[in-house]
Amino acid sequence: xxxxxxxxxxxxxxxxxxxxxxxxxxxxxxxxxxxxxxxxxxxxxxxxxxxxxxxxxxxxxxxxxxxxxxxxxxxxxxxxxxxxxxxxxxxxxxxxxxxxxxxxxxxxxxxxxxxxxxxxxxxxxxxxxxxxxxxxxxxxxxxxxxxxxxxxxxxxxxxxxxxxxxxxxxxxxxxxxxxxxxxxxxxxxxxxxxxxxxxxxxxxxxxxxxxxxxxx
Numbered sequence: 001x002x003x004x005x006x007x008x009x010x011x012x013x014x015x016x017x018x019x020x021x022x023x024x025x026x027x028x029x030x031x032x033x034x035x036x037x038x039x040x041x042x043x044x045x046x047x048x049x050x051x052x053x054x055x056x057x058x059x060x061x062x063x064x065x066x067x068x069x070x071x072x073x074x075x076x077x078x079x080x081x082x083x084x085x086x087x088x089x090x091x092x093x094x095x096x097x098x099x100x101x102x103x104x105x106x107x108x109x110x111x112x113x114x115x116x117x118x119x120x121x122x123x124x125x126x127x128x129x130x131x132x133x134x135x136x137x138x139x140x141x142x143x144x145x146x147x148x149x150x151x152x153x154x155x156x157x158x159x160x161x162x163x164x165x166x167x168x169x170x171x172x173x174x175x176x177x178x179x180x181x182x183x184x185x186x187x188x189x190x191x192x193x194x195x196x197x198x199x200x201x202x203x204x205x206x207x208x209x210x211x212x213x214x215x216x
Contacts, residue, residue: 001028002119005048007039007065008032008081009057013104017052020108027115036060036068043069043076050115053098055082055089063092070097074200077118081111090129094203100124122171123202153196160214162189167206167215 004027008014014032021027030046033039037060043051051069055062066078079100080093093101100114100123114124155163165175172190176183190202197212199205209215 002026002050002115003028003030003046003048004115005030005039005042005046005051006032007034007036007051007057007062008054009034010054020111021115024112036062036065039065040068040072043073047073048076049119051076051078052081052115053078055080055084055093063096066093066096066098070200077121079114079118079124085129095207097201097204099201099203101129102126117171122173123166123169125169155193155196155214159189159193159196160209162186163193163205163209164215166190166202167209 004021006014006017006029008017011034014034018029018032021029030048031042033042035057039051039053039062040060051066053062053066057065062080062082066080069076069078077100078096078098079102080098081102081104082089082093083104085103090101099118099121102111102114102124103126106114106126110126117124161179162175165178170178172186173183176186179186190205193205194200194202197205197208199208206215
């Protein structure tokens with residue numbers, strides 16, 4: 001069973017979402033929170049696999065809550081589920097550590113797919129969200145010297161290649177198919193990439209890779 005925590009300040013939306021998810025045999029909604037502070041408390045109490053997180057809430061917003069949950073419980077995967085798709089919301093949600101970003105008008109099938117992908121440790125971004133991320137990355141200025149940082153180990157050419165595919169929104173499986181290698185090999189490379197760049201997840205690796213000039 002995939003254990004899920006719902007976080008949204010709209011009670012009716014939470015109840016409707018709970019009913020929708022309950023129809024899936026492999027989903028179990030373990031708790032509901034109406035703000036970020038409550039989300040942190042319930043995440044620590046229940047240790048869910050997935051948190052569906054709204055961004056705009058009273059007391060504490062979803063960005064801060066996501067960051068604190070990820071710092072305290074790195075195995076918990078957070079999916080942003082919001083009505084906002086502006087650039088600021090997207091970047092803040094992903095930088096905070098969310099592994100997926102969905103709009104509330106997404107189809108139930110997309111929601112189910114996002115939850116199951118996140119549970120496997122794969123990022124899930126709708127095409128329009130991926131386009132925003134890629135467009136935003138193109139605006140980050142290239143540094144004059146990328147090997148001066150000292151807080152990471154240089155990547156191999158294969159690792160750079162995989163990181164560049166990750167920046168385009170591809171999953172491990174899709175990268176493996178393109179490079180004609182095993183999916184497990186891609187996972188091993190990703191583990192090395194995260195360690196060398198001193199980051200916690202794929203999206204942070206993409207942001208840092210761009211800042212270091214590894215992603216064109």
